[in-house]
Amino acid sequence: MTTLASRTPTTTPLSGLLLLCLAATWLVWGSTYLAIKFALLSFPPFFQMGSRFLFAGVVLMAWMRWRGAPWPNAVQWRNAAIVGALMLGGGMGCTAYAEVTVGSGLVVAFIAVCPLMIAALNLLYGVKPGRLELAGILVGLAGVLMLTQGAGFQASPTGLIAIIVACTTWSVGSVLSQRNLPLAPGATGFASEMICGGVVMLGMSAIAGETPHWPPQPAAVAAWCYLVVFGSLIAFNAYMVLLAHAPAGLASSYTFVNPVIAMLLGVAVANEVVTSFEWMAAGVVLVGVVLMLRGAKR
Template sequence: MNQTASLPAGTGLSPRILACLAATWLVWGSTYLAIKYALLSFPPFFQMGSRFLVAGVVLALWMRGRGAPWPNRRQWLNALVVGGLMLGGGMGGTATAEQSVGSGLVVAFIAVMPLMIAALNLLWRVIPSRLELAGIAVGLVGVLMLTLGQGFGASPAGLVAITTACACWAVGSVLSQRALPLAPGAMGFASEMLAGGLVLMLLSLGSGETLSQPLRAEAVLAWSYLVVFGSLIAFNAYMLLLAEASASLASSYSFVNPVIAMLLGVAVAGEVISAFEWLAALVVLVGVVLLMLGRRR
């Protein structure tokens, strides 16, 4: 994967970039509810690990059939680090948090991701503008409000899990752009899913997860949805955005996903979100919008 490339001025967004945006905005917004339903039969690390291993095998075999070479040793090592962070820590932590916190609130917290990425980019001397700093400050206030709401207040373990997940995902995203390139194209994404899936399965084994619950139809369907739409489509779309678009555009999903996830959580899963938590999510989104506007300027 190459480092982030900005689109040439005046060319607008290509159809491929628009399709990737639609996948990360709409599909990812629905996958958090699917994770909730998959947890009915599959424990968090096993659910995520098996999901990414299956998707990684399918994508890798498809790319080999098209003549793509296997990643070299260095690229596999990079995939292990990036996949371990983004998938092992990021997605594993997200599924763990959803065991005790509503999917809508989990995604509202995840909206802080662009703020974390902006902070990490300071290590590469990418200095935020005043408007970006204002967005970071507002977003952090919103996150603090979320932690004081009834959802996270009732589950300190869920708060720790989602905080860890966000930090791991942000670090992995920045490293994939700045320091640890993967194999070119979709083979790089496949190697990341395979490596991350292996890390997740080791976490599942180490934490003593077992498939003690009977397989329920809705859980199997949700897991299948996560493999096809969440991993093969949306995750690859996000990685392609990281490679071919600006970091701010790639992370723009974070202010669309919470709205979709919170509405689906309430309408489909009957999750209860207080007025204060809706307000906190709005404050987070305002911070993210300010951050994006500052980057565009």
């Protein structure tokens, strides 16, 4: 999923560390949507994402506590539960659910609209976009409407509804976490969010009556481990480094790189079919995201 970087960088040169962090957010996050597809071979969507984030959150929380970070207080846990339910339960859970019937490349192309939705929701807080940002929002939404008319989403109305819910809940959760529901400082807050979101998704899995296939296929196990280690721990912490030490536009650049990588991997590795019209629609979405980020930078 996507969020907007807004922290002021402390350094600007592209060091070796920052280049590695860029590679992580571009390549690793771009590949996680295909990994979700492979994990679905044995692990149903809500069970897969719930177990992934719960495990990653416990590991990250243990690491932060070992380093001396304070335990989140009751209010911060409450905020983590609400934000985790929205961003992870609704956002990531419904994303995996959409991938049951829709190609991973098309799903992440649709998800690229999240920064635009976040900018639109910030209007409720009096944050008005500039002309370039507004143009980006309109262009991006036009691209999303084009995507919904493509063969992939037309063949799966359920997948389309799931990804709309995912983008909406992720964007609402992102804005609330920035405006009304602050988490615990640093990685401890994100660990608490992953723990709460994981518990919520496992509850959703139980309600849906999901049952993992046993024994799981080796490809599904490998994909699940990849999502935990590389997607939830390494790439996420790389993004936090970029937020602290890179320009905001550069830190957010994954929002328009990930869809291209995901679509290429989906076609090359999973033999997913993407029509020329859907490639064009994804391109329109990315143009909108680029315009919005350039406007925000100004």
